[in-house]
Amino acid sequence: MKEIMNSEQLSRTLKRMTHEIIERNQNLDDVVLVGIMKKGYPIAQILKDNLKRFADIDVDIYPVDIQAYRDDIKSKDQPVNQKIEVQDKNVILVDDVLFTGRSVRAAMDAINDHGRPKQIQLAIVIDRGHRELPIRADYIGKNIPTSKNERVIINMQYQTVYIEDIK
Template identity: 55%
Template sequence: MDTIKANIMDDEKLDRSLTRIAHEILENNKNISDLVLVGIRRRGVPLAKRLGQKINEIENIDLPIGILDITLYRDDLSQLKDKPIVKKTELPCEITDKTVVVVDDVLFTGRTVRAALDALIDLGRPRLIQLAVLVDRGHRELPIRADYVGKNVPTSKKEVVEVKLKEIDEEEKVVIKELP
């Protein structure tokens, strides 16, 4: 069983991080009418929805929010033992010539983001793609960096960053766990 090594964020810190990221997105994107938030399926989706709510509270604008399933774009698809379950990608609008902010929970090797970029490019040609993550834990294997980061957390490869969100896990926290 994995043991919790450190508590990184509680619900309050998580909310504060998302508020800051929402402000940063607005500061860096003057034309928010061309902005689309796209959450990477599982925990990126509720994070994208929360960012959309925060941006609405600040600017009184409802941004389009999409859901991106990257299953078929993973570079480890042939190594998965179980048959992958492909879920639907749902984009609320055309992404060509839009600024797309891809949202995910943890940035680690960069491979998930690479898969997301491939999936997005197959769906259109955004003018600009930005990346927002709740936690950047380092250990990149690809030259990818986030434009917006809730918290940088140095980790070892023997640790895992676990994000729990109330929409999926019925609790709200970010912890570092030590692998056995």
């Protein structure tokens, strides 16, 4: 495994992304954070804490489970009955790594089941390319070109980012 971001670099990246969110959203009262389970939600929590510290605003945050919405995984699960308040809100969808775009598409389907947001913005820590769907992030921590034989891992426990070869 090769480390591409240590804890200090990851922290600075998330702070920068928070400042970009503040700059792009004139009315932060309309902003809600929706973190894709499992990796996106802890990142959304850090963004929420940063928004409180830098803009003195306490935004709502929701986890979203996308398993039942995936089109590339055969799941017989019904969508989890989640309470997500998105009607007429500016939703910032948060995930760790943007790869094919399929997780983001599934998350947007899940969000739309709970109402019609004014807008959905996408915040991603690592954009590694290889898109299969026409999806792009509004807030990107870092662009890391990778091969399809590599995997990007964000370890939130140690706050580090690694690339490893898939064997």
